[in-house]
Amino acid sequence: MxxxxxxxxxxxxxxxNNLIKGEKHDWEMVIGLEIHAQxxxxxxxxxxxxTKFGSSxxxxxxxxxxxxxxxLPVINKYCVEQAVKTGVGLNAKINNYSVFDRxxxxxxxxxxxxxxxxxxxPIVGEGKVTIDFKDGTSKDIRIVRLHLEQDAGKSLHDxxxxxxxxxxxxxxxxxxxxxxxxxxxxxxxxxMYISKIRSILMYLDTCDGNMQEGSLRADVNISVRxxxxxYGTRCEIKNLNSIKFIKQAINYEAKRQIEILESGGSIEQNxxxxxxxxxxxxxxxxxxxxxxxxxxxxxxxxxxxxxxEEIGKIKSSIPELPDELKNKFIETYKLSNYDASVLTAEKxxxxxxxxxxNSDSELKNHAKIVVNWITSELFSLLNKNNQxxxxxxVSPENLGQLIKLISxxxxxxxxxxxxxxxxxxxxxxxxxxxxxxxxxxxxxxxxIAKVIDEVIAENPKMVxxxxxxxxxxxxxxxxxxxxxxxxxxxxxxxxxxLKQKLNKKN
Amino acid sequence: xxxxxLKQTLQDLESKKISIRxxxxxxxxxxxxxxxxxxxxxxxxxxVLKQIDNLEKDNSTKKLKGIPIAIKDLFCTKSMxxxxxxxxxxxxxxxxxxxxxxxxxxxxxxxxxxxxxxEFAMGSATNTSFFGNTINPLSKENEPLAPxxxxxxxxxxxxxxxxxxxxxTDTGGSIRQPASFCGVVGIKPTYGLCSRWGIAxxxxxxxxxxxxxxxxEDASILLQSIAGFDQRDSTSAKVDIPNYFExxxxxxxxxxxxxxxxxxxxxxxxxxxxxxxxxxxVLEKKGVxxxxxxxxxxxxxxxxxxxxxxxxxxxxxxxxxxxKYGFRSDEINSLDEMYENTRAQGFGREVKRRILIGTYVLxxxxxxxxxxxxxxxxxxxxxxxxxAFKECDFIITPTAPSAAFPLNEKQNxxxxxxxxxxxTVPASLAGLPGISIPFGKDKNNLPLGIQILGKHFDxxxxxxxxxxxxxxxx
Numbered sequence: 001m002x003x004x005x006x007x008x009x010x011x012x013x014x015x016x017n018n019l020i021k022g023e024k025h026d027w028e029m030v031i032g033l034e035i036h037a038q039x040x041x042x043x044x045x046x047x048x049x050x051t052k053f054g055s056s057x058x059x060x061x062x063x064x065x066x067x068x069x070x071x072l073p074v075i076n077k078y079c080v081e082q083a084v085k086t087g088v089g090l091n092a093k094i095n096n097y098s099v100f101d102r103x104x105x106x107x108x109x110x111x112x113x114x115x116x117x118x119x120x121x122p123i124v125g126e127g128k129v130t131i132d133f134k135d136g137t138s139k140d141i142r143i144v145r146l147h148l149e150q151d152a153g154k155s156l157h158d159x160x161x162x163x164x165x166x167x168x169x170x171x172x173x174x175x176x177x178x179x180x181x182x183x184x185x186x187x188x189x190x191x192m193y194i195s196k197i198r199s200i201l202m203y204l205d206t207c208d209g210n211m212q213e214g215s216l217r218a219d220v221n222i223s224v225r226x227x228x229x230x231y232g233t234r235c236e237i238k239n240l241n242s243i244k245f246i247k248q249a250i251n252y253e254a255k256r257q258i259e260i261l262e263s264g265g266s267i268e269q270n271x272x273x274x275x276x277x278x279x280x281x282x283x284x285x286x287x288x289x290x291x292x293x294x295x296x297x298x299x300x301x302x303x304x305x306x307x308x309e310e311i312g313k314i315k316s317s318i319p320e321l322p323d324e325l326k327n328k329f330i331e332t333y334k335l336s337n338y339d340a341s342v343l344t345a346e347k348x349x350x351x352x353x354x355x356x357x358n359s360d361s362e363l364k365n366h367a368k369i370v371v372n373w374i375t376s377e378l379f380s381l382l383n384k385n386n387q388x389x390x391x392x393x394v395s396p397e398n399l400g401q402l403i404k405l406i407s408x409x410x411x412x413x414x415x416x417x418x419x420x421x422x423x424x425x426x427x428x429x430x431x432x433x434x435x436x437x438x439x440x441x442x443x444x445x446x447x448i449a450k451v452i453d454e455v456i457a458e459n460p461k462m463v464x465x466x467x468x469x470x471x472x473x474x475x476x477x478x479x480x481x482x483x484x485x486x487x488x489x490x491x492x493x494x495x496x497x498l499k500q501k502l503n504k505k506n
Numbered sequence: 507x508x509x510x511x512l513k514q515t516l517q518d519l520e521s522k523k524i525s526i527r528x529x530x531x532x533x534x535x536x537x538x539x540x541x542x543x544x545x546x547x548x549x550x551x552x553x554v555l556k557q558i559d560n561l562e563k564d565n566s567t568k569k570l571k572g573i574p575i576a577i578k579d580l581f582c583t584k585s586m587x588x589x590x591x592x593x594x595x596x597x598x599x600x601x602x603x604x605x606x607x608x609x610x611x612x613x614x615x616x617x618x619x620x621x622x623x624x625e626f627a628m629g630s631a632t633n634t635s636f637f638g639n640t641i642n643p644l645s646k647e648n649e650p651l652a653p654x655x656x657x658x659x660x661x662x663x664x665x666x667x668x669x670x671x672x673x674x675t676d677t678g679g680s681i682r683q684p685a686s687f688c689g690v691v692g693i694k695p696t697y698g699l700c701s702r703w704g705i706a707x708x709x710x711x712x713x714x715x716x717x718x719x720x721x722x723e724d725a726s727i728l729l730q731s732i733a734g735f736d737q738r739d740s741t742s743a744k745v746d747i748p749n750y751f752e753x754x755x756x757x758x759x760x761x762x763x764x765x766x767x768x769x770x771x772x773x774x775x776x777x778x779x780x781x782x783x784x785x786x787x788v789l790e791k792k793g794v795x796x797x798x799x800x801x802x803x804x805x806x807x808x809x810x811x812x813x814x815x816x817x818x819x820x821x822x823x824x825x826x827x828x829x830k831y832g833f834r835s836d837e838i839n840s841l842d843e844m845y846e847n848t849r850a851q852g853f854g855r856e857v858k859r860r861i862l863i864g865t866y867v868l869x870x871x872x873x874x875x876x877x878x879x880x881x882x883x884x885x886x887x888x889x890x891x892x893x894a895f896k897e898c899d900f901i902i903t904p905t906a907p908s909a910a911f912p913l914n915e916k917q918n919x920x921x922x923x924x925x926x927x928x929x930t931v932p933a934s935l936a937g938l939p940g941i942s943i944p945f946g947k948d949k950n951n952l953p954l955g956i957q958i959l960g961k962h963f964d965x966x967x968x969x970x971x972x973x974x975x976x977x978x979x980x
Contacts, residue, residue, distance in 0.1 A: 069598070070581075294870075
C-alpha cells in the first residue's frame with residue numbers, strides 16, 4: 001500500500017511523553033541512526049559502470065567493480081559534489097581534506113576483499129537537522145558526519161538449493177553514510193528524522209529516496225536507560241529499509257532490552273537483524289565476533305582536497321530546502337506551521353503547490369483553500385488510484401482553475417469534488433466539465449426562491465414542526481432544495497432565503 | 507657473447523640490414539636454447555610468429571617496431587596468460603592490457619614471453635615463484651646462482667640476451683637488485699611516472715614499473731615509451747616526459763654527487779665498497795663535486811618497508827578469494843572454508859608470511875605502533891632525501907650488499923633475504939628514481955651494481971650520470 005500521501009509521520013503524533021513504562025521503572029530510549037543513502041549519479045563511485053536499478057545480474061560490472069588484478073579506483077567527481085551538496089543541506093561543515101580508507105573483510109559479494117570508505121577524515125563533519133512536531137515545537141538532531149563509501153554486491157541465496165550466486169551490479173555504487181548523534185528518544189522521532197533526511201536529499205536531488213529499492217536504508221543504534229542515567233549498552237539493528245520497520249524494530253528491541261535489565265540481566269553489545277515477518281530482532285554477531293576491519297588509507301587514491309571556491313560554487317547551486325521553503329510559505333501565504341510542513345515534506349508537493357498557486361494571480365488570496373485541495377482531495381484521489389503526484393492526471397494549472405471556479409462562486413465546493421473526480425478520470429479541464437454538464441452554481445435569487453417555495457409547499461407538516469421549534473429540520477429543507485437544483489444552488493443564498501421564507505410563515 | 511643493443515638494432519632494422527623476422531628468429535633460437543634457465547612462465551613461439559606476421563603487414567612506422575621485449579608476468583596482457591607467479595592465478599587470462607604493455611604494443615614491439623618472478627613480486631631471488639626458480643645466466647655449471655628478485659626473470663632474460671629489453675616492477679628494489687645480480691641496467695623511475703593500471707598490485711604506494719636493458723641508452727629509449735599520465739591510475743603523475751635518449755649528456759662537469767655515509771654498513775664485502783669508491787673517483791675526474799651527505803633515518807628504512815609493504819599487500823591480495831577468477835580449492839563445505847582452503851593452497855609461503863605480517867600490523871591495537879609509526883618514519887626518510895637534494899644533483903650508492911648468491915642460500919631465512927633490499931628500499935619509500943648499472947666485479951667475476959638516485963621526476967639526471975659512468979667503465 002502506497003501511503004506516502006498520508007500526513008508526514010512527524011505531524012501525526014505529539015511528543016509529549018518520551019518514556020516507556022517497564023514493570024519496575026520508566027525507561028528512556030537513546031537512539032542514533034546511520035543512514036545509508038545511495039548517491040544519485042549515473043555512474044559508480046570509482047568506476048564508470050551504470051547504477052541503473054533492476055538491470056539483469058552482472059550486466060553493470062566493470063573490471064574495477066569485479067576487482068580484477070591490477071584494476072584501480074578513480075574517484076567520480078560528481079559523487080563528491082553530491083556529498084558536498086548534501087553536507088550543505090544538513091547544515092554541516094564541509095571538510096576541505098578527506099581521505100578514503102579501506103575497510104577490510106571477506107565476503108562473497110565484496111570483490112576487492114575491502115570496501116573503500118572514509119574513516120578518520122570524512123568529507124562532511126558536524127551538522128544538524130530539525131524535526132517539527134504537530135504541536136508546533138521542534139527539535140534538532142545533531143549529525144556527527146557524512147562520508148562516502150562503496151556499496152557491496154548482492155549474494156543471491158535463493159536461486160539454487162546448494163549454491164549462492166553473486167550479483168555485482170551494486171558493487172561500487174556510491175553511498176553516503178549519514179551518522180546522527182544519539183539525540184533521538186522515540187521511534188516516532190526516528191521516523192521523523194529519517195523522513196526529514198529523505199526530504200532534504202530529495203530536494204537536493206542527491207538521492208532518489210526510494211526506500212523500497214534500497215536507495216535509503218538505516219542501521220539503528222539503540223539503548224535504554226533510566227531517565228538521567230548514563231547511556232546504557234547499545235545494540236545495532238542492521239539494514240532497515242522502511243520507516244515502519246525502523247519503528248517496529250526500535251519498539252521490539254527497546255522492550256527486549258528493558259525486560260533483560262528489569263530481570264537483573266545486562267545487555268550484550270550485539271549486532272542485530274530484524275525479521276520483518278515476525279517483527280523481532282535477533283543477534284547476528286556479538287562484540288567478540290565483531291570484525292577487525294583493519295582500516296587504513298587506500299594507497300590507490302589520493303586524499304580528496306576540495307577548495308573553498310569549489311565548495312562555494314556547489315553551495316550557490318543549492319535549491320531552496322524544506323525548512324526555508326516552509327518559512328517562506330508561512331510568511332507569504334500566511335499558512336499555519338502545520339500546513340506549511342505538509343506542503344514541504346516532499347519536494348513534489350511543494351513544487352505542485354507552487355505551480356498551482358502561481359497559475360492564477362487570484363489564487364494567492366486563497367492559499368489555504370489551495371492547500372486543502374491538494375493535501376486532502378487530490379491526495380486521497382491519488383492514493384485511491386495508487387498514483388504519484390508527479391504523474392497526477394490533474395495538472396497544477398487545472399487544479400488552479402478548479403479552485404478559481406470555487407473562489408468565484410461559479411461552482412460549489414461540493415460540486416467541485418465531483419468535478420475533480422471527473423478531471424482525474426477524463427483528464428478534461430474543470431471549465432470543460434462545468435460547461436458540458438451545466439454545473440454552474442445557481443445564484444439567481446428568483447430561481448432559488450422558486451425552488452424553496454416548492455419545497456415549503458410540498459412539506460407542510462415539516463414546516464409546522466420547524467416552526468414549533470425543531471430547528472434541526474432546516475437541514476432537511478436545504479437538502480430537498482439542493483436535490484431539486486442538482487446541488488447547484490449557492491449554499492449561502494439558499495440558506496438565507498430559506499430562513500427568510502420560513503420565518504415569514506411564523 | 508656479444509650482444510647487440512636496442513639502439514644498434516633499431517638502426518639495423520631501419521637500414522634493412524636485418525628484417526624483423528630475422529631479428530626475432532635469432533632471439534627465439536636463443537630462448538629455446540636457454541630453456542633450462544626457467545626465465546619464462548609463458549613462452550609461445552607461435553604467439554611470437556603471429557606478432558611478426560602482423561608487423562610485416564603493418565606499413566606504419568613505429569618507434570620499437572619488431573623489437574623483442576620480455577614482460578614480467580605481473581603485467582596483465584591480453585595475448586598471454588598472467589599469473590603473478592602464483593598458483594592462485596595459474597590459469598588467468600586477462601581481457602585487458604596493462605597501460606605499460608599497451609604502450610609497448612603501440613610502439614610495435616614484439617612480446618617474446620612472460621618472465622618469471624617471485625610470487626606477487628614478494629622476494630629477492632625469484633625463488634618464491636610457483637613455477638620454480640629462475641637461474642642466473644651468469645651461473646657457472648653445477649653452481650646455479652639466484653638472479654635476484656623479484657623481477658629476476660626479466661633481468662635474466664636481458665642478461666642471457668633473450669630480448670632487447672624487459673619490463674619489471676620495483677617495490678623495494680625488485681628491478682635494481684636483480685639488475686645488479688645479472689649485470690644489466692635496471693631503472694625504477696619516480697613513483698607515478700608509469701601507470702600502475704593493469705599491474706597486479708603488491709604494495710600500491712611503492713609499486714612502480716621500470717625497464718631492464720643492456721645499457722643506459724637503451725633504458726632511456728624504453729623508459730620514455732612506457733612513461734606517461736594515465737587517468738585510470740589516481741597516483742599517476744601529470745608530467746611532461748622528456749626525450750631521455752635525445753637529451754642524454756655524459757658531461758657532468760659542475761654537478762654535485764651526494765655520498766650518504768649511512769650506506770657504509772658493517773659486513774659489506776670489500777669489493778662493494780671498492781666499486782663505490784671507484785665510481786666516486788670517476789665522477790671526481792669528470793669534474794663532479796663530491797659531497798658527503800647524511801640520510802639519518804636510513805637505518806629505519808628496512809623495518810619501515812617491511813611494515814608498509816606487507817600491510818598494503820595483505821589488503822591488495824584479499825581479492826584472490828576463489829570467488830570470481832583464478833584458483834578455487836575443491837575442498838569446500840562453507841564460505842569460510844572456501845577462503846581458507848583456496849588461499850592456503852593458492853598462495854606460497856612467502857606470500858602467506860607477508861599477508862600475516864600485514865594483517866598483524868593493521869590490526870586494532872597494533873595499528874598505531876606499527877603502521878602509523880611506519881608512515882611517520884617514511885615521511886622522515888623522504889625528508890632526509892629532500893634535504894640532501896638541496897645540496898646535490900644525484901646520489902650514488904651500491905645497489906645491493908652482495909653479488910648474486912647461490913640459488914638455495916637464504917631460502918629459509920627471511921630476514922637475511924630481506925637485507926638484500928637495504929640499499930634500494932629507502933628510495934622506494936621516498937618515491938625517488940633509481941637506476942642500477944653494472945660497475946665492476948667481485949672476486950668470483952660476478953657483476954656488481956652501482957645505484958644512482960635522483961630527484962623526483964629527474965630521470966634525465968639519473969640517466970646522464972649513469973651513461974657517464976657506464977661510458978667510463980666500458
